[in-house]
Amino acid sequence: MAQVCPKLSREEERRVPMASTNGDRRPKYQRIADTLREAIQAGEYGPGDRLPGENDLMATHDVARMTARQALGVLQAEGIAESRKGAGVFVRAFRPLRRRGIQRLAQEQWGAGRSIWAADTEKRDLVVDQVEVTEEPAPERISVVLDVEAESKVCVRRRRFVLDGKPVLLATSYLPAPIVAGSAITEENTGPGGVYARLAELGYKPVHFREEIRSRMPSKDEAAQLNISAGTPVILICRTAFADEGRPVEINEMTLDAASYVLEYDFDA
Amino acid sequence: MAQVCPKLSREEERRVPMASTNGDRRPKYQRIADTLREAIQAGEYGPGDRLPGENDLMATHDVARMTARQALGVLQAEGIAESRKGAGVFVRAFRPLRRRGIQRLAQEQWGAGRSIWAADTEKRDLVVDQVEVTEEPAPERISVVLDVEAESKVCVRRRRFVLDGKPVLLATSYLPAPIVAGSAITEENTGPGGVYARLAELGYKPVHFREEIRSRMPSKDEAAQLNISAGTPVILICRTAFADEGRPVEINEMTLDAASYVLEYDFDA
DNA sequence: TAGTGGTCTAGACCACCTC
DNA sequence: AGGTGGTCTAGACCACTAC
Structure with a gap:
């Protein structure tokens, strides 16, 4: 019994x-x-x-x-x-932002002095919440892709974006320190058109982009920074910007709350 | 006490x-x-x-x-x-497939008689596991996008793809039944170049694509079909193929095991 | 067969929210 | 104050795996 x-x-x-x-x-x-x-x-x-x-x-x-x-x-x-x-x-509900991966990076966007993030919001209130700009030794994965020497200095821009009071996106950009030294890229406020407009002025106009996308459950840290609730994955976007002759000039690693985003890519056959 | x-x-x-x-x-x-x-x-x-x-x-x-x-x-x-x-x-480990979103749909791929999936595998063994082709009334979200009358008949192609014995991708395509009637699109085997080559022969050559990407935790059914382990999200891709004059001719809803995939999009500024 | 994770019970104390 | 979910204990039986 x-x-x-x-x-x-x-x-x-x-x-x-x-x-x-x-x-x-x-x-x-x-x-x-x-x-x-x-x-x-x-x-x-x-x-x-x-x-x-x-x-x-x-x-x-x-x-x-x-x-x-x-x-x-x-x-x-x-x-x-x-x-x-x-x-x-x-x-739970699901009301995502739409992020147009290709149009938003078309040159008309940043060429005209608008931040590329403006294309995201469709009148919704997506704003930068935290900014941190530092100079650090490049992590291995970054130095490899940027094609700079291991441990060489890179400019690191960390930002958090908030929509209607809720954090939805973490973005960390890496740029070779030598080519951005002294420019507004090393400031918190990069000015009209943002980083890409400044890169163009410096002679490194981005002409090509590659975005790599993954998804997984958030780390403890990511969950805390994005205030993510249980059962919600994050989307990781790693974008590389290339100037002429295929020279990589920026890597942007983004972490998105998957419940807040739909990504869209439009292209011809 | x-x-x-x-x-x-x-x-x-x-x-x-x-x-x-x-x-x-x-x-x-x-x-x-x-x-x-x-x-x-x-x-x-x-x-x-x-x-x-x-x-x-x-x-x-x-x-x-x-x-x-x-x-x-x-x-x-x-x-x-x-x-x-x-x-x-x-x-757990993480060894994903790389899916090139844009090149794989370039016309050279299916125009030359190769399945677009071949571009995925990089010699790895991604094969179709299950195929089901039916004719069904269009669900609301499909009829709206395909611009056909509600409940009108669509050709539905459901497939499952397996990599090294592990299912990694579910794909369901919807095409207006009238324009594909009698073609190989309604067969399990669509022939060289696949659905898009057949559409081209029928006078509906896809010239433009839109892919929408989301991520969330799998439903019970998805987890079962993909044999997904706990703590792994799925990536949802909804691709719409457009023929000339912006006529939508196919919607492909895909469900990917997020632990098995990295998506890549390459494009110019 | 011994050990492992999967399921389940029947209690308990706590912090927090709503009323 | 009463209800809610969050954490925790100390047991139990089971199916499965590895040896």
Whole structure:
């Protein structure tokens, strides 16, 4: 008997189904998560609505606390739900920014004195929140791509962007220190047209770009800086800007809150 | 006293630190996760190595089973560790495919009779695993973009791609049924050059593409079809192909295992 | 067969939020 | 003040893996 019989009815519930429908072999917490997920997709709970809490689920499904928690944990890990301490678990929404990868870097944008970030916002309020400009020895991956000597100095520009009070983007740019020395690129405010306009003035006009895109779960640090909730990945964009003759002049490593962005690339065959 | 004293030494461990370093307010499971994470980043555990198991952590950190589990759960949710039932928890690796978004769709690719997927693989073994071709009423989001009447028939091509035995990509294409009727596009095998070469023959040569990219955690179904492990997001690519005069002729919705892909877009300023 | 992770129970204390 | 989620304990049975 042992621990087998604190509640026989409950144990039987697990042993019998094999005989009947058989399809009941999945763990309880997953079945609970399924019913909630289906209810959400059926529209019974809309974005922002409160889901049944741990106590509700314990009662309605006759399970222990941890099991109800596990079920809610599944939905949070899927990014479908979001818990607020002391308040409850709620259905999440998804209203992303659209980032046009190619048009935004067309020369008309920065050539005309507008920051390329302006193309992002479509009247929404995306602003720089934190800026830090330093000179540092180049990390290996940077020196390799920029084609400078290992450990040689690079200008590093770190910025954070905030949309409606929520941080959505971290960007770190690396430029060879010798070619930007003394220019506005080493200032917090780079002036009209931004870094690329200044590079053009210095004789390193960017004519070609490469963007590499990955996605993964955020590190602890990234999650903190972007205030990312559980179950939300980050998108990593690594952009390299090339001047004439394929000379790489800037690397921009960006970390985006995946729940805040849709990337768009438009191109001809 | 109450439950406060099953092991005083343990409780004190939580109360005292406030006086000393104060910085010990974080939950135990996070501190355990931190030490493991740091050990991994310091190279003490390389990709594929086995991490200390639940029993190890219970012993070395003097915690209960569930707490050790929570710690390991953190690393799995971050995608840096992976559990294998009955075996242990292991450090994950990351060796992605490179998908060149623009060159691969340059007309030389499919114009010369090669599948565009060939450009992906770099000699690696990416093959189609499952194909399904049907005719269905267009879902709303599709009929809107394809500019056909709601519910009108579309040709739907569903495929799954496998790399070295692991599924990495689900792709579903939608094309207006009237313009592809009778062509090889409605067959499982579309012939040399694939769908785009056939469209060209039908007078709908794709001349422009738009790709939209998002990322999120996989649905249950996606996780199953891609055999995705916990803590790994999916990348969603929605590509629209346009023929002359901006006529949309195909929508391809793709779901990628984010741990298997890097996307690349190359373009001029 | 011994060890591993996966699931589950039945309690507990806490910080936090809402009322 | 009462309810909520967050953390934690100390057990248990199971399926699976490796030897």
